Amino acid sequence: QSALTQPRSVSGSLGQSVTISCTGVSSDGGSYKYVSWYQQHPGRAPKLIIYDVNQWPSGVPDRFSGSQSGSTAYLTISGLQAEDEADYYCFSYVSTWVFGGGTKVAVV
Amino acid sequence: EVNLMESGGGLVKPGGSLRVSCAASGFTFSAAWMTWVRQAPGKGLEWVGRIKDKNEGWSTEYAAAVQGRFIISRDDSQNTLYLQMDSLTAADTAVYYCATWKSGSADNWGRGTLVTVSS
Numbered sequence: 001q002s003a004l005t006q007p008r009s010v011s012g013s014l015g016q017s018v019t020i021s022c023t024g025v026s027s028d029g030g031s032y033k034y035v036s037w038y039q040q041h042p043g044r045a046p047k048l049i050i051y052d053v054n055q056w057p058s059g060v061p062d063r064f065s066g067s068q069s070g071s072t073a074y075l076t077i078s079g080l081q082a083e084d085e086a087d088y089y090c091f092s093y094v095s096t097w098v099f100g101g102g103t104k105v106a107v108v
Numbered sequence: 109e110v111n112l113m114e115s116g117g118g119l120v121k122p123g124g125s126l127r128v129s130c131a132a133s134g135f136t137f138s139a140a141w142m143t144w145v146r147q148a149p150g151k152g153l154e155w156v157g158r159i160k161d162k163n164e165g166w167s168t169e170y171a172a173a174v175q176g177r178f179i180i181s182r183d184d185s186q187n188t189l190y191l192q193m194d195s196l197t198a199a200d201t202a203v204y205y206c207a208t209w210k211s212g213s214a215d216n217w218g219r220g221t222l223v224t225v226s227s
Contacts, residue, residue, distance in 0.1 A: 002152070034212030038153070045205060045220055046145075046153060051213040089153050093212065096171060099145075102152040 004090055004100035011106040012080045020103045022073040022090030035073040037066060038089045046089065050075060082107050110134040110216040112206050117221030124196050128221050130189040130206030135216075138162060138184040141209035144191050146202035147220075154202070156180075156191070158209055173199075196225045 005023040012018040025035050037050040048057050050066035053073065063078045073092070077084055085107045090100040116128035130142070141164075144156040157170040159180045168180050179192040189206050203222050207214035 036213035038214070040153075045217040046214070047217070048213055048215055051215075052211050055211075057215065087152075091153075091155070091213065096169075097155045097158070097212075099153040099155060 002101045003094045003098050004092060006088075006090060006100040006103045008101075009104040009106060011108050012077075013108055014080055014082065016080050017076060017078045018080060018105060019077075020075045020088055020090075020105070022075070022092070022100045023071060024094060025068065025071055025073045025090075025092045026094060027068075027071045035066065035068060035090060035092045037064075037075045038091065039084075040087045040089065042086075077105065080107055110208065112208070112216060112218035114204060114206055114218045114221035117204065117223045119224045119226060120196055121227055122197055122225055124225070125192070125194045126196065126223060127190055127192045128204055128223065130191075130218055132187045132189065132206075132208075135208070137182075137187040142180075142182065142189045143207050143209045143214050144180060144189075145205045145207060145214060145217075146200075147205070148199075148202045151202075156204070159189070193223070196223075198225050201225045 010018050035053045038046040039049050040046040049060045049064045053068050054066040065076045067074045087102050089102045111133045113131045120126045141160045143158040157180045160167045177195045181190045201224050203220040205220045207217045
């Protein structure tokens with residue numbers, strides 16, 4: 001059981017928006033900004049898509065956005081595309097560095 | 109272009125040891141903080157540990173699950189990161205990824221190497 005809680009799955013239609021929550025992140029202190037999100041397709045290595053809560057690495061489309069409210073971080077995927085179907089993980093510092101349990105996004 | 113390539117995975121018996129490597133290129137390895145992440149078959153990602161650079165004394169930190177059994181090291185002259193794993197159990201069976209570390213995140217990832225612990 002991870003210290004960061006994510007929903008097991010979310011789904012959305014093409015073009016819609018979906019939001020994944022990650023509960024249990026630090027909301028104060030020096031580590032509060034260290035929330036990152038990863039996308040992983042089956043059989044592939046994870047890919048960083050958001051860091052520092054809401055920053056984009058080079059090459060990541062701005063359809064992916066991150067935010068935080070209190071002890072919950074959010075990843076929103078806007079304009080859902082077929083290739084967005086993947087597993088998504090949050091990652092942060094909660095006494096130690098830890099990943100959330102992962103959320104499977106289905107495009108229906 | 110950043111390139112990370114893990115190697116050294118394989119089958120090892122319970123209680124055994126294994127060292128996996130991560131060859132780095134395309135960036136200044138000696139200045140990079142590095143991390144290891146693993147993923148058991150069909151399971152989620154699990155942070156293993158991190159090593160800082162020379163300026164930070166090459167300090168390391170580990171997840172509780174591997175503390176005292178795993179050691180992360182680096183050879184900056186060879187642009188290579190290592191993960192020494194001892195006292196292995198079936199629970200350590202996983203794909204092991206190395207990644208660069210940037211601002212509290214695992215930035216660039218290798219493709220991973222599979223470690224299987226089984227008798």
